[in-house]
Amino acid sequence: MLSKxxxxxxxxxxxxxxxxxxxxxxxxxxxxxxxxxxxEENMTAEVIxxxxxxxxxNCMGCHTLMGEGAYYAPELTKVYxxxxxxxxxxxxxxxxxxxxxxxxxxxYGFSENDAxxxxxxxxxxxxxxxxxxxxxxxxxxxxx
Amino acid sequence: MxxxxxxVAYWAFALSMLLIILQITYGFIQAFAHLGYDGLHEWIxxxxxxxxxxxxxxxxxxxxxxxxxxxxxxxxxxxxLVGVKWAYIQLAALAAVGVTAVIxxxxxxxxxxxxxxxxxxxxxxxxxxxxxxxxxxxATLWKGKQRTTTAMILSVGLLAAALxxxxxxxxxxxxxxxxxxxxxxxxxxxxxxWELIMGGILAYxxxxxxxxxxEVIEKWLYVIVGLTFLSGILGTGHHYYYTGAPSYWxxxxxxxxxxxxxxxxxxxxxxxxxxxxxEKRHPNxxxxxxxxxxxxxxxxxxxxxxxxxxxxxxxxxxxxTLVTAMHGHLAFWGAYGMIVFAIITYIMPNVTGRKIYDSAxxxxxxxxxxxxxLGMVASFGAMGVAQVTLERRLGLDFMxxxxxxxxxxxxxxITASIFTIGILLYVWNFIKYGLPNDEAIGMEDKFExx
Numbered sequence: 001m002l003s004k005x006x007x008x009x010x011x012x013x014x015x016x017x018x019x020x021x022x023x024x025x026x027x028x029x030x031x032x033x034x035x036x037x038x039x040e041e042n043m044t045a046e047v048i049x050x051x052x053x054x055x056x057x058n059c060m061g062c063h064t065l066m067g068e069g070a071y072y073a074p075e076l077t078k079v080y081x082x083x084x085x086x087x088x089x090x091x092x093x094x095x096x097x098x099x100x101x102x103x104x105x106x107x108y109g110f111s112e113n114d115a116x117x118x119x120x121x122x123x124x125x126x127x128x129x130x131x132x133x134x135x136x137x138x139x140x141x142x143x144x
Numbered sequence: 145m146x147x148x149x150x151x152v153a154y155w156a157f158a159l160s161m162l163l164i165i166l167q168i169t170y171g172f173i174q175a176f177a178h179l180g181y182d183g184l185h186e187w188i189x190x191x192x193x194x195x196x197x198x199x200x201x202x203x204x205x206x207x208x209x210x211x212x213x214x215x216x217x218x219x220x221x222x223x224x225l226v227g228v229k230w231a232y233i234q235l236a237a238l239a240a241v242g243v244t245a246v247i248x249x250x251x252x253x254x255x256x257x258x259x260x261x262x263x264x265x266x267x268x269x270x271x272x273x274x275x276x277x278x279x280x281x282x283a284t285l286w287k288g289k290q291r292t293t294t295a296m297i298l299s300v301g302l303l304a305a306a307l308x309x310x311x312x313x314x315x316x317x318x319x320x321x322x323x324x325x326x327x328x329x330x331x332x333x334x335x336x337x338w339e340l341i342m343g344g345i346l347a348y349x350x351x352x353x354x355x356x357x358x359e360v361i362e363k364w365l366y367v368i369v370g371l372t373f374l375s376g377i378l379g380t381g382h383h384y385y386y387t388g389a390p391s392y393w394x395x396x397x398x399x400x401x402x403x404x405x406x407x408x409x410x411x412x413x414x415x416x417x418x419x420x421x422x423e424k425r426h427p428n429x430x431x432x433x434x435x436x437x438x439x440x441x442x443x444x445x446x447x448x449x450x451x452x453x454x455x456x457x458x459x460x461x462x463x464x465t466l467v468t469a470m471h472g473h474l475a476f477w478g479a480y481g482m483i484v485f486a487i488i489t490y491i492m493p494n495v496t497g498r499k500i501y502d503s504a505x506x507x508x509x510x511x512x513x514x515x516x517x518l519g520m521v522a523s524f525g526a527m528g529v530a531q532v533t534l535e536r537r538l539g540l541d542f543m544x545x546x547x548x549x550x551x552x553x554x555x556x557x558i559t560a561s562i563f564t565i566g567i568l569l570y571v572w573n574f575i576k577y578g579l580p581n582d583e584a585i586g587m588e589d590k591f592e593x594x
Contacts, residue, residue, distance in 0.1 A: 002367070004359060004362065004363040004366065007370070008366050010366065010367060010370045011367070011370035014374040015370070015373040018373060018377040018378055019373075021377075022378055022380065025378075025392070025393075026324075028390070029389050030324065033390035034320050034321055034388050034389060035318075037320070037390065038318055043317060048317045051317065051319050054256060055255055056255075056256065057252070058192075058254050058256035058261065059191070061191025061192070061194040061195055061256065062190045062191050062194070065319075066320070066323065066386060067386055067387070067464030068258065068323060068387065069464070071465060072174075072177070072194070073190075074542040074543070075464055075542065101543040101544075101546070102180055103182075103543060104182060106191070121319075128388045130386045131386055132386070132460065133385070133386030133460060134536075135460050136539075137535075137536060137537055139537045139539075143538060
């Protein structure tokens with residue numbers, strides 16, 4: 001029967017082993033994987049400006065990006081492909097709440113420059129290699 | 145209780161009670177907003193109510209953990225809590241930072257990072273506050289007559305939770321890197337070190353409530369926390385499938401996160417076995433109910449409902465949908481909400497001296513909150529499946545699908561009301577105990593022979 005000491009060794013040994021593996025994998029991900037997958041070389045000052053605004057306005061408090069955030073408003077990973085820069089800018093610069101189907105977005109009234117930054121950020125996001133996410137709806141063509 | 149200083153726990157729990165009511169209030173604002181009743185939009189837009197709902201959850205659970213530690217550590221170490229005055233200051237500061245953060249969220253003072261919205265300036269105050277808390281706990285343990293496994297696991301969990309807050313405070317220009325390290329905090333908290341804290345509290349409760357030998361309980365505690373880290377550390381990978389990280393996380397995250405329910409299953413079996421094995425029955429029957437409840441519901445919510453969407457093939461379609469809300473609600477309530485309620489239920493008679501052990505009020509609180517939460521989870525589940533099918537599999541537009549979910553949101557509101565009634569009864573019961581009382585010192589709980 002397992003003794004208390006053996007149980008302690010199981011806990012310490014397992015934790016140490018898996019922590020090391022996790023840290024080694026994380027180092028690879030942070031130094032090589034993410035920079036390559038996100039095309040870090042395309043991260044211009046404009047993209048970073050958009051990223052700051054994304055953070056400051058807590059956009060993921062309603063939307064998801066790369067599937068992360070809240071489920072109140074649409075997923076924005078591929079929004080650049082879906083709407084294009086002009087419609088995006090119009091929504092971001094609107095002084096009255098943009099409200100498709102009645103669900104309101106905060107009327108941010110961004111300046112042209114800020115709106116451009118956010119569009120550039122979302123364009124950059126859309127180009128990240130996300131291992132196949134978001135997937136094409138597999139049953140779409142089955143609908144008549 | 146043994147020591148006068150253990151009374152501090154009461155005030156941490158009182159803070160938890162206040163904050164959970166506020167958390168629920170904002171939850172209702174969110175649910176109504178989904179149905180189009182967004183009259184508060186101008187003052188409380190959805191991202192504000194979301195930030196408040198999530199952060200109050202974190203703060204009330206941490207406050208509950210702190211209260212548990214302030215009671216358990218002096219008891220286990222056999223020593224009066226060191227620096228009691230500082231413990232009150234620490235709790236008051238935590239409340240002040242929490243309230244400031246929540247008010248700030250209404251004025252756009254935040255970071256747009258799920259669960260970690262508290263702005264950087266306040267983060268530093270959180271760190272100082274937690275360091276003070278840890279100093280008091282560790283100093284008490286250091287000066288104490290004994291260092292039990294239960295106390296050590298609880299303290300290591302609290303220390304690691306504090307350390308893991310730090311990666312969340314680094315700014316990255318690359319959004320994907322920010323997301324990567326955000327999960328170092330959030331995942332390694334809830335599926336890592338918080339489970340250590342939960343395990344420590346659970347072991348303490350089982351020792352106190354079942355009368356089973358400490359050595360046996362603590363041996364299994366090691367096994368459980370061992371399983372937690374064995375699966376949970378690499379299980380972090382399930383957050384890295386589709387967020388800009390390499391594809392090896394799909395395999396590693398898939399395999400190890402599928403093992404995560406094992407730790408929760410072990411916890412449930414452990415609690416049930418110890419309860420059955422115990423040859424004594426503690427008179428605090430409500431505390432026994434909450435203790436077994438947390439062990440079982442955490443297995444269902446954190447374990448099984450997590451497993452339901454953790455495999456990459458499934459998660460490709462469920463990632464970023466209400467399926468996550470289904471898992472999140474039962475996981476947080478079962479694992480962390482209920483363990484906090486369990487320890488509060490055990491401690492209240494001991495610090496106030498009022499032995500309200502098995503009241504109708506307490507029973508209604510337990511069952512209504514449980515049934516209400518299960519109903520909420522079923523509603524989220526139905527919405528999640530509908531959303532995945534219509535939006536992700538058939539390709540319908542996001543808002544078109546949202547319109548199809550209205551009836552489920554009404555069920556959510558009805559079941560959430562049942563949950564809320566349970567919580568309000570619990571809080572009413574809490575108030576009925578009255579304030580902590582020095583006369584309660586030395587009034588040890590007695591076991592009843594079966």
